[in-house]
Amino acid sequence: MKTDWEMCNTVLLDMDGTLLDLSFDNYFWHEYVPLNFAKQNDIDIEVAKSQLTPLFKEMEGTIEWYCLDYWTKELNLDISGLKIEISEKISILPHAVEFLFKLKQSTKKILMVTNAHRESLYLKLEKTKIDLYFDEIISSHDYGVPKENLLFWSRLQQEYCFDLDKTILFDDSLAVLDTAKNFGIKHLIHLCKPDSTLPAKSSLKFNYITDFSELMNVL
Numbered sequence: 001m002k003t004d005w006e007m008c009n010t011v012l013l014d015m016d017g018t019l020l021d022l023s024f025d026n027y028f029w030h031e032y033v034p035l036n037f038a039k040q041n042d043i044d045i046e047v048a049k050s051q052l053t054p055l056f057k058e059m060e061g062t063i064e065w066y067c068l069d070y071w072t073k074e075l076n077l078d079i080s081g082l083k084i085e086i087s088e089k090i091s092i093l094p095h096a097v098e099f100l101f102k103l104k105q106s107t108k109k110i111l112m113v114t115n116a117h118r119e120s121l122y123l124k125l126e127k128t129k130i131d132l133y134f135d136e137i138i139s140s141h142d143y144g145v146p147k148e149n150l151l152f153w154s155r156l157q158q159e160y161c162f163d164l165d166k167t168i169l170f171d172d173s174l175a176v177l178d179t180a181k182n183f184g185i186k187h188l189i190h191l192c193k194p195d196s197t198l199p200a201k202s203s204l205k206f207n208y209i210t211d212f213s214e215l216m217n218v219l
């Protein structure tokens, strides 16, 4: 880990589930949206959940899945407004700020690469102020393709000219890590506890950490 870290001059960090607690998004999509969908359509919450689950499943991994405008139209609910209503639940994962603070003191270039829609991104940055630690913040919506698509990575590289052998990516999504690996990014770390309320889920495919305290000794 230490040698990997020292070799890298560019650090790519995902936001949700890597720096911010995914419990917010899980609660929002699995509980709060169904609750409001049920109210709006005058149906039981369990019926709402059974109607929404296949809709969500179908869009997984596409840019629409991350697009608030898409879901606002599709469900006829004010998705941004609903997020604001429960925005006090947005929180930073343990040790993420300490890590960013130390990282900022290094000479490495620090880029956030997120699938979050700009509206959701702004709300989360306003609540957490983690944008202070980044040189650039890139939303995959700017490129029109999510991080699960190779095109995202080629557009990112065109714009920021990072060296594949000297770049490290931290992400909680195995699908994203797989794509980044296929693109050729050499150093990949899986965040295996994206939701603080759920158990860690490690994978044998990638090096993993439970939280950023495990990196403090290499910084």
Ligand SMILES: [Mg+2]
Binding pocket: 014, 015, 016, 017, 018, 171, 172, 173
């Ligand atoms: Mg994530």
